[in-house]
Amino acid sequence: MDAFFPTTITNYIGVFASAFTANKFIYFRGFVLGFLLLGQTRKCVTNIARTCFFVDRHVSSWERFLSQYQWDINDVRCRLVKLLKEKLQGKLLVYGAHLAWVDTTLIAKAKGKMPGVQKWHDSSGNPGRGEHLIGHHWALVGLLGATFIAREWTPLCFPILANLISGNTNPIGFVVDPNGTAQAMKFWDAVCPLIAQLSGMLNDPLEHTPMRVVADAYFAKAPFINWMLGISVHVITRMRKDAVGWDDPEPEPPLPPGKKKLGRRRTNPRKGKKWKLADLLKSFPTECVTVLIYGKLRTYNVVTRDVWIRDVAQKVRVVVIQTAGEHIILLSTDLTLIARQIITLYSMRFAAELGIRDAKQHFGLGDYQCTSFGAMTRFVGLSFMSFCLWRLTLLTDMDEEWLQNQDKISPLSFTRIRRATTRFAIRQIFRKSADGANFQNSGDVPDEIFRLVA
Secondary structure (H helix, E strand, C coil): CHHHCCHHHHHHHHCCHHHCCHHHHHHHHHHHHHHHHCCCCCCCHHHHHHHCCCCCCCHHHHHHHHHCCCCCHHHHHHHHHHHHHHHHHHHHEECCEEEEEEEEEEEECCCCCCCCCEEEECCCCCCCCCCEEEEEEEEEEEEEEEEEECCEEEEEEEEEEEEECCCCCCCCCEEECCCCCEEECCHHHHHHHHHHHHHHHHCCCCCCCCEEEECCHHHCCHHHHHHHHHCCEEEEEECCCCCEEECCCCCCCCCCCCCCCCCCCCCCCCCCCEEEHHHHHHHCCCEEEEEEECCEEEEEEEEEEEEECCCCCCCEEEEEECCCCCCEEEEECCCCCCHHHHHHHHHCHHHHHHHHHHHHHHHCCCCCCCCCHHHHHHHHHHHHHHHHHHHHHHHHCCCCHHHCCCCCCCCCCHHHHHHHHHHHHHHHHHHHHCCCCCCCCCCHHHHHHHHHHC
């Protein structure tokens, strides 16, 4: 089988061989390869089994691999993170720390045997989908990095973890408080442990590298920020346009000797002057900063200030960006970052949006048809596994001959590597079946066949 595919991807897949028995590893290898080879076709188990010509197993065996066979998806994820750190090294460090991302996505599913399906509010703004969607709500967590490709600074996205969010109508998870009372999982109970899990994967017992997480405005809430501070993870996010903050309180004047303070003891901490954060641009001189966003240098006038915000355990740094429309307010719990760095880190979140789109289009993130929670989690985990290993292959073999073609496609496009891999496999099959064929002199036959199957 290995002869049909580029050496780089087969070597990366081989790293996970010890996590499976021999008869189970062939399914793992088939899923990783099959997700990409299917292209825009639906990535259901039936299509994956049909595409993997090198695995002679019935489709029911592929389904049992997801639902019944004994293997640990968390062990596989840990090996993936270790492989990414080993191969990418400094590319996964942004301003001296690992940068994680967190987001959620809705996947339409019909009510029936699948657990967790219910009606969710759809905030995507897509008029074709309406205000609500019936299906699953997933929390997604991954890593962001950056490298120079063709002399351009390019953000990299690697989705790692996923967890199904439990709804109120059809809950699928429960938590137990210290008193032994069980209650349905809330939104933060599904999201925050994923970031804690990723932080644990990144840091070995003898090594601790700081980690930050970037998220959209929905996560600019005290429960999320305080949870992250509790596990030593800094947050970069965007605040609402009507957000407010407070300065440090003015020190109270000392009382005369022999006098006591009258009145009841304060139950809330004292606060200093209150600011509507968007109005900081009117009250303080602006600073001009130039940042690289979405491949272009842009210059903004900003105001930076450290303030307290409601219910958050420590001071935060806010950066108010002046724009032609509504001003943008960014928040960072890392007070060592300057305005330019905070803006750059938040802009890298766009790579996560593109990563979720690619995971759906190229790796079947929403194509599962499983009827058990464990099988769904494994399917989504294998989808992310395939995404990361093929992206790593793209970065490793970007200048290799097998990956070069005449298509004018982005260097990191999964369409590019799928077409190149299909050509590679076709040529290898022809070399094995046509004895003495010289494809160096007559390369048209594989290309013509490729046009029929691609």
